Amino acid sequence: MTQTVLAEKHNGVLTLTINRPERRNALDIATYLGLAEQILAARDDKNIRAIVLTGANHYFTAGNDLKDFQTPRPAGDSAGIKFLRSLVDCDCPIVAAIEGSAIGIGVTMLQHCDFIYAADNVTFKIPFVPLGLCPEGASSMLMAQIVGTRRATDWLLRGRPFSAQEALEADFITGLCVPGQALQTALNTANELAALPPEALQTSKRMLKHSLRPNIHAAFDYEWAHFNERLKSTEAQAAFAKFLNKKK
Amino acid sequence: MTQTVLAEKHNGVLTLTINRPERRNALDIATYLGLAEQILAARDDKNIRAIVLTGANHYFTAGNDLKDFQTPRPAGDSAGIKFLRSLVDCDCPIVAAIEGSAIGIGVTMLQHCDFIYAADNVTFKIPFVPLGLCPEGASSMLMAQIVGTRRATDWLLRGRPFSAQEALEADFITGLCVPGQALQTALNTANELAALPPEALQTSKRMLKHSLRPNIHAAFDYEWAHFNERLKSTEAQAAFAKFLNKKK
Amino acid sequence: MTQTVLAEKHNGVLTLTINRPERRNALDIATYLGLAEQILAARDDKNIRAIVLTGANHYFTAGNDLKDFQTPRPAGDSAGIKFLRSLVDCDCPIVAAIEGSAIGIGVTMLQHCDFIYAADNVTFKIPFVPLGLCPEGASSMLMAQIVGTRRATDWLLRGRPFSAQEALEADFITGLCVPGQALQTALNTANELAALPPEALQTSKRMLKHSLRPNIHAAFDYEWAHFNERLKSTEAQAAFAKFLNKKK
Numbered sequence: 001m002t003q004t005v006l007a008e009k010h011n012g013v014l015t016l017t018i019n020r021p022e023r024r025n026a027l028d029i030a031t032y033l034g035l036a037e038q039i040l041a042a043r044d045d046k047n048i049r050a051i052v053l054t055g056a057n058h059y060f061t062a063g064n065d066l067k068d069f070q071t072p073r074p075a076g077d078s079a080g081i082k083f084l085r086s087l088v089d090c091d092c093p094i095v096a097a098i099e100g101s102a103i104g105i106g107v108t109m110l111q112h113c114d115f116i117y118a119a120d121n122v123t124f125k126i127p128f129v130p131l132g133l134c135p136e137g138a139s140s141m142l143m144a145q146i147v148g149t150r151r152a153t154d155w156l157l158r159g160r161p162f163s164a165q166e167a168l169e170a171d172f173i174t175g176l177c178v179p180g181q182a183l184q185t186a187l188n189t190a191n192e193l194a195a196l197p198p199e200a201l202q203t204s205k206r207m208l209k210h211s212l213r214p215n216i217h218a219a220f221d222y223e224w225a226h227f228n229e230r231l232k233s234t235e236a237q238a239a240f241a242k243f244l245n246k247k248k
Numbered sequence: 249m250t251q252t253v254l255a256e257k258h259n260g261v262l263t264l265t266i267n268r269p270e271r272r273n274a275l276d277i278a279t280y281l282g283l284a285e286q287i288l289a290a291r292d293d294k295n296i297r298a299i300v301l302t303g304a305n306h307y308f309t310a311g312n313d314l315k316d317f318q319t320p321r322p323a324g325d326s327a328g329i330k331f332l333r334s335l336v337d338c339d340c341p342i343v344a345a346i347e348g349s350a351i352g353i354g355v356t357m358l359q360h361c362d363f364i365y366a367a368d369n370v371t372f373k374i375p376f377v378p379l380g381l382c383p384e385g386a387s388s389m390l391m392a393q394i395v396g397t398r399r400a401t402d403w404l405l406r407g408r409p410f411s412a413q414e415a416l417e418a419d420f421i422t423g424l425c426v427p428g429q430a431l432q433t434a435l436n437t438a439n440e441l442a443a444l445p446p447e448a449l450q451t452s453k454r455m456l457k458h459s460l461r462p463n464i465h466a467a468f469d470y471e472w473a474h475f476n477e478r479l480k481s482t483e484a485q486a487a488f489a490k491f492l493n494k495k496k
Numbered sequence: 497m498t499q500t501v502l503a504e505k506h507n508g509v510l511t512l513t514i515n516r517p518e519r520r521n522a523l524d525i526a527t528y529l530g531l532a533e534q535i536l537a538a539r540d541d542k543n544i545r546a547i548v549l550t551g552a553n554h555y556f557t558a559g560n561d562l563k564d565f566q567t568p569r570p571a572g573d574s575a576g577i578k579f580l581r582s583l584v585d586c587d588c589p590i591v592a593a594i595e596g597s598a599i600g601i602g603v604t605m606l607q608h609c610d611f612i613y614a615a616d617n618v619t620f621k622i623p624f625v626p627l628g629l630c631p632e633g634a635s636s637m638l639m640a641q642i643v644g645t646r647r648a649t650d651w652l653l654r655g656r657p658f659s660a661q662e663a664l665e666a667d668f669i670t671g672l673c674v675p676g677q678a679l680q681t682a683l684n685t686a687n688e689l690a691a692l693p694p695e696a697l698q699t700s701k702r703m704l705k706h707s708l709r710p711n712i713h714a715a716f717d718y719e720w721a722h723f724n725e726r727l728k729s730t731e732a733q734a735a736f737a738k739f740l741n742k743k744k
Contacts, residue, residue, distance in 0.1 A: 093653060114649050129452050132445040140455040146645045148419040149394045153362050157341060157452055158441065170419075171644040171666075193654065197628040197731035203722060204625050204653055207636040210718070222458070226451060235445035377700050380693040388703040396667040397642045401610050405589060405700055406689065418667075470706070474699060483693035 005034035006056070012049035012194035013187065014042050021057035026065040027105065032079035039086040049194035049201070051090070052186045053113065054097040058179075060122070063104025066240055069231055080105055081220050084137055087112035088209075088216050091202040093193050097186035098122050098164075099179065108137025111146060112216075114205065116173040117185040122164040124172075130159045131243070132236030134226050138219040142212075147172045253282035254304070260297035260442035261435065262290050269305035274313040275353060280327035287334040297442035297449070299338070300434050301361065302345040306427075308370070311352025314488055317479055328353055329468050332385055335360035336457075336464050339450040341441050345434035346370050346412075347427065356385025359394060360464075362453065364421040365433040370412040372420075378407045379491070380484030382474050386467040390460075395420045501530035502552070508545035508690035509683065510538050517553035522561040523601065528575035535582040545690035545697070547586070548682050549609060550593040554675075556618070559600025562736055565727055576601055577716050580633055583608035584705075584712050587698040589689050593682035594618050594660075595675065604633025607642060608712075610701065612669040613681040618660040620668075626655045627739070628731030630722050634715040638708075643668045 006017040016038050018025040035053075042048045055061050064080060077085070087094060087109060096110055098118040103125045110116050128134055135143070135156050144152035147170040154160050167173045177185040193201065230236050254265040264286055266273040283301075290296045303309050312328060325333070335342060335357060344358055346366040351373045358364050376382055383391070383404050392400035395418040402408050415421045425433040441449065478484050502513040512534055514521040531549075538544045551557050560576060573581070583590060583605060592606055594614040599621045606612050624630055631639070631652050640648035643666040650656050663669045673681040689697065726732050 114653065116646070129444050129448045132448045134448060134452045135455055140452075141459060144393075144456065145640075150364070150419045150422050153456065154422060156456065157362065157449065158437070159444075171646045174646050174650060189654070196625050196655075197735065199729060200625045200628045200630060200726060200731055201653065203726065204630045204636075207631055207719065207722060208640065208649065208652065211637060223455065226455060230448060230451065233447060235448055239445065377692050377696045380696045382696060382700045383703055388700075389707060392641075392704065398612070398667045398670050401704065402670060404704065405610065405697065406685070407692075471703065474703060478696060478699065481695060483696055487693065 003034075004028070004031040005038060007038050009048065011191065012047060013052060013190045014038070014048045014050075015052040015054065015183075015187070017054050017056050018061050019056040021059065023065065024062035024101075025055040025057075025059055026062045027080065027083075028065040028068055029079040032083040036079075036083040036086040039083075039090055042092055043090055046198075048092055049196075049198055050190035051092055051094045052097060052183070052190050053094060054183050054186065055099070059100030060096075060098040060102040061106035062101065063106045066244060070237070070240055073228060073231070077220075078224075080136075081224060084109060084112060084220065085217065088138075088213060091206050093190075093201065093205055095186045095190045095193070097182040098173075099182050101125070103127070105137055108135075108139045108143075110172070111138060111142045115186070115189050117175050117177055117182050117189070118164040118167060118173050119179040119182045120164050120176045121179050122167075123161055124155075124164070124167055125159070125161040126155050127159040129157060130239065132233055132239045133230045134223070136223050136227050138216045138223065140223055141215065141219040251282070252276070252279040253286060255286050257296065259439065260295060261300060261438045262286070262296045262298075263300040263302065263431075263435070265302050265304050266309050267304040269307065271313065272310035272349075273303040273305075273307055274310045275328065275331075276313040276316055277327040280331040284327075284331040284334040287331075287338055290340055291338055294446075296340055297444075297446055298438035299340055299342045300345060300431070300438050301342060302431050302434065303347070307348030308344075308346040308350040309354035310349065311354045314492060318485070318488055321476060321479070325468075326472075328384075329472060332357060332360060332468065333465065336386075336461060339454050341438075341449065341453055343434045343438045343441070345430040346421075347430050349373070351375070353385055356383075356387045356391075358420070359386060359390045363434070363437050365423050365425055365430050365437070366412040366415060366421050367427040367430045368412050368424045369427050370415075370430075371409055372403075372412070372415055373407070373409040374403050375407040377405060378487065380481055380487045381478045382471070384468075384471050384475050386464045386471065388471055389463065389467040499530070500524070500527040501534060503534050505544065507687065508543060509548060509686045510534070510544045510546075511548040511550065511679075511683070513550050513552050514557050515552040517555065519561065520555055520558035520597075521551040521553075522558045523576065523579075524561040524564055525575040528579040532575075532579040532582040535579075535586055538588055539586055542694075544588055545692075545694055546686035547588055547590045548593060548679070548686050549590060550679050550682065551595065555596030556592075556594045556598040557602035558597065559602045562740060566733070566736055569724060569727070573716075574720075576632075577720060580605060580608060580716065581713065584634075584709060587702050589686075589697065589701055591682045591686045591689070593678040594669075595678050597621070599623070601633055604631075604635045604639075606668070607634060607638045611682070611685050613671050613673055613678050613685070614660040614663060614669050615675040615678045616660050616672045617675050618663075618678075619657055620651075620660070620663055621655070621657040622651050623655040625653060626735065628729055628733075628735045629726045630719070632719050632723050634712045634719065636719055637711065637715040 343363040591611040
């Protein structure tokens with residue numbers, strides 16, 4: 001069995017790679033839980049000073065595996081939410097490196113990262129409403145805080161795709177690079193962070209997140225009830241069937 | 249008697265036009281109440297998927313009719329606040345189309361719209377302080393959230409006019425167009441919204457507004473007490489008299 | 497003894513100049529308290545309509561005098577916090593004029609000013625983490641509100657210096673000017689503010705700050721506990737010793 005999450009440690013930097021290239025790194029339950037496990041372990045490992053999050057084969061992630069949206073959900077946090085909560089509670093800085101595309105939860109997870117570098121040909125897309133769904137990943141609350149009300153409305157309500165350049169203008173990402181250089185750019189920042197006084201760094205991140213964290217966790221709960229209703233809706237199931245048929 | 253609010257329905261899009269061209273579409277009590285009535289009715293009409301708000305004769309609105317600022321106010325919500333509350337509580341997306349100018353409440357009402365398109369020669373102005381007044385329309389709270397602290401301060405405290413280009417840079421509006429094309433640009437987005445899954449769209453808008461709405465209604469109450477004091481002040485009455493004399 | 501705070505009143509504008517040019521206007525206890533005293537007095541002086549804050553000798557301030565970070569702190573608010581609280585509670589608009597550099601608290605104090613003009617060759621720097629420290633001046637809460645999450649993270653966690661041009665793009669400052677013209681640019685705005693209806697102006701500023709002020713004061717308290725711990729840490733004391741040695 002191939003590992004869907006690759007983990008590599010080097011000089012205090014943990015690099016996590018989403019590794020399902022044959023599915024455009026779509027996130028299934030095993031991958032979410034693999035990522036969450038690595039991030040939770042990093043929190044307790046004093047030797048890890050920064051985490052880099054990226055996707056295999058020059059592609060970030062196509063988002064939640066749509067197949068998993070067609071089966072009933074157990075009660076409580078989904079695997080996706082468990083992964084997001086691990087990001088939110090991590091005091092170690094997280095640097096994302098984006099090539100190719102980031103879609104759906106591939107975009108909303110970036111709200112919970114600290115530094116984001118994208119190749120200048122990347123496309124972002126949050127197609128919740130076109131798929132009959134609704135905002136998740138705390139985007140109903142956080143996206144407007146990060147990119148402003150107008151962009152959040154345009155990206156989330158209309159589901160309009162946006163370019164890496166627009167993502168930079170909107171301050172959704174930290175910086176652009178030429179295609180193929182996102183991982184190296186992220187590693188440069190991660191190495192720089194790893195050289196800073198570690199207690200000062202983690203204390204400072206914790207302080208910046210202090211008043212936000214409880215609200216983010218509450219937003220996950222609030223959104224999840226709506227998202228589950230939406231998943232079962234005629235609108236969403238029709239949209240999934242159409243999308244999956246189109247791909248055959 | 250001419251109707252001061254024109255309403256037209258087409259393919260799920262309700263277009264509301266402020267129609268007092270001889271007064272540069274200044275908003276009097278009848279116009280506010282006419283707008284509020286249409287918006288409240290649209291909330292209960294499943295066939296309306298998007299609302300477009302615009303002004304007649306290639307001009308958005310000169311704001312509150314200053315004549316109405318010179319007469320005593322009844323207790324409770326003014327007609328203007330009733331109109332604003334109807335915007336805030338509307339789950340149906342609202343698209344504004346701006347030509348000419350938007351002044352005073354003509355600017356602050358845009359905080360409660362979802363998509364805003366302005367011709368590139370439009371001027372915006374929030375002259376509360378120069379008129380001896382103070383922020384209304386929840387701008388004391390929302391404007392900084394939408395356009396950032398620095399612009400909100402510059403626009404609200406100093407009352408400095410700003411161009412459509414600056415409004416776009418500040419993310420106060422969604423997009424620019426050539427003069428004469430604001431309505432068509434707004435209709436394009438409204439038609440696109442009307443074609444999206446309607447429950448997903450309205451649920452998503454409600455979620456984006458979820459934590460904001462109670463705070464906005466509270467801001468109306470908070471501001472209103474101050475605004476009424478200001479209206480009665482020597483500073484404001486002197487400014488109105490000067491302004492109305494200048495126009496004669 | 498030279499005065500470390502110069503105060504000048506002219507046409508309703510109070511200009512306060514940080515005057516320790518031999519220490520690059522580094523702020524020691526006497527200077528903080530001198531500034532706080534002037535600002536508190538201005539609050540009760542109806543003739544003062546606007547305050548300009550600047551630094552002597554074409555330099556804003558190098559921040560807290562590092563020597564004062566090496567001695568034990570008394571309980572309660574530091575002189576720096578007393579100064580910041582006086583800014584936060586001031587209803588009179590505050591206009592900052594920046595030449596040279598602004599470092600540490602020289603940057604975080606700007607969060608509590610209303611209009612900020614910087615020469616286009618100014619450098620800003622918030623080196624808390626590199627010095628083993630953590631955010632202060634309510635920057636853990638306010639900076640992201642003013643400049644967005646991405647910039648706040650980059651400036652505060654990484655301590656990356658930024659240019660006046662970047663500060664403008666991030667809406668951290670109101671405007672740029674050519675070197676040598678920051679004070680005059682600030683005075684132009686201050687004079688314009690001083691000519692506005694004074695009650696309307698102060699009421700409006702109070703309204704814009706209404707819901708923020710209690711949160712800012714709480715942020716000072718929250719941060720201060722962490723900052724004091726950080727000051728005593730091995731990381732910070734090593735960083736100060738290295739920095740002060742390098743300067744000899």
